[in-house]
Amino acid sequence: MNPKEFFINRGSDSMGLLYLVGVFALVGLVYLLLGFPVHRRITDTHELALQSFPKVAIQAKSAYVYDVRTKTVLYAKNENARLPLASLTKIMSAVVAEDLSPLYSTITIRPEALEADGDSGLLRDEEWSLKNLLDFSLVTSSNDGMRAVALALGALNRSSSTPEAIVEDFVREMNKKAGALGLNNTYFWNETGLDLASATLPSTKPEAIQEGAYGSARDVAVLVEYVIESHPEILAATREATSIFYSRESHAHLAKNTNILVGELPGLLGSKTGYTTAAGGNLVVALDPEIGRPIVIAILGSTNTGRFEDMRRLVNATLNYISEN
Numbered sequence: 001m002n003p004k005e006f007f008i009n010r011g012s013d014s015m016g017l018l019y020l021v022g023v024f025a026l027v028g029l030v031y032l033l034l035g036f037p038v039h040r041r042i043t044d045t046h047e048l049a050l051q052s053f054p055k056v057a058i059q060a061k062s063a064y065v066y067d068v069r070t071k072t073v074l075y076a077k078n079e080n081a082r083l084p085l086a087s088l089t090k091i092m093s094a095v096v097a098e099d100l101s102p103l104y105s106t107i108t109i110r111p112e113a114l115e116a117d118g119d120s121g122l123l124r125d126e127e128w129s130l131k132n133l134l135d136f137s138l139v140t141s142s143n144d145g146m147r148a149v150a151l152a153l154g155a156l157n158r159s160s161s162t163p164e165a166i167v168e169d170f171v172r173e174m175n176k177k178a179g180a181l182g183l184n185n186t187y188f189w190n191e192t193g194l195d196l197a198s199a200t201l202p203s204t205k206p207e208a209i210q211e212g213a214y215g216s217a218r219d220v221a222v223l224v225e226y227v228i229e230s231h232p233e234i235l236a237a238t239r240e241a242t243s244i245f246y247s248r249e250s251h252a253h254l255a256k257n258t259n260i261l262v263g264e265l266p267g268l269l270g271s272k273t274g275y276t277t278a279a280g281g282n283l284v285v286a287l288d289p290e291i292g293r294p295i296v297i298a299i300l301g302s303t304n305t306g307r308f309e310d311m312r313r314l315v316n317a318t319l320n321y322i323s324e325n
Helices: 003-033 035-052 086-100 111-115 130-140 143-153 163-180 217-230 233-239 306-324
Strands: 062-067 072-077 106-108 127-129 213-215 242-246 252-256 268-276 280-287 295-302
Touching: 062 217, 062 306, 072 217, 072 306, 086 130, 086 143, 086 163, 086 213, 086 217, 086 233, 086 268, 086 280, 106 130, 106 143, 111 143, 127 130, 130 143, 130 233, 130 242, 130 252, 143 163, 217 233, 217 268, 217 280, 217 295, 233 268, 280 306, 295 306
Parallel strands: none
Antiparallel strands: 062 072, 062 295, 106 127, 242 252, 268 280, 280 295
């Protein structure tokens, strides 16, 4: 090859390289400029999913149906509204308890725990494994059981703290966990979700709002998604209508599930009920009607009985949707 041909070929190669660089730069610029439209197209797909979901009328103020496998919202009603959580709070309490202590650790039922509203049959100074007490408390929605957990695990490094300070420390961990999980519409005032007396509320909190915790249907679904993917054992006991749990002293405690639908729900992975005056009726369930396709359905602000009818309607609509998609 003579020198002239060499430089001509090198010039052609350089032009080709510059052309390729220009193409890549143009593609990058297009993606940059079209970032918002691309996001809008994703949103449009989400809207199509909502539109294809069967029409359903529910009493609840807020609801959310989420397909965990496809990361698709199947149904949403006021999903980001902040509403009282009632005993759905106990799901986060159980998550934090597992973060703080091994499940085989021993929890003693302190007298202060038995002061919580409701009597689930726990005995003073009775000893439980953390696992059994969490299961019992979630199945029966036991306030004294979850208070006993908070008293045992809160402020572990400050043994001289008052019971109030210990529980506050435990609840602080719950709010930290909510932040870590991105539950931006969720906040906990206590570990049970029980309504608060106005006299116990901070002066900056309106007295008309007396919930023990608030959150959104979407946040509840995100929390349950986290549980079934990372800590499925937390809700495993809630699949059963009735169970018997034993304390370390071999005292038998019958646990009747507060979710009356457990026998009706296909592929039930877990559930939790909640009801207070401020909250009305709440219910969240995780189902796997098809192997490997978990669905989370969260309902907030229904009535004591209406939450179960709302859930039946949403489950049936979900099954119809899945069968056609």
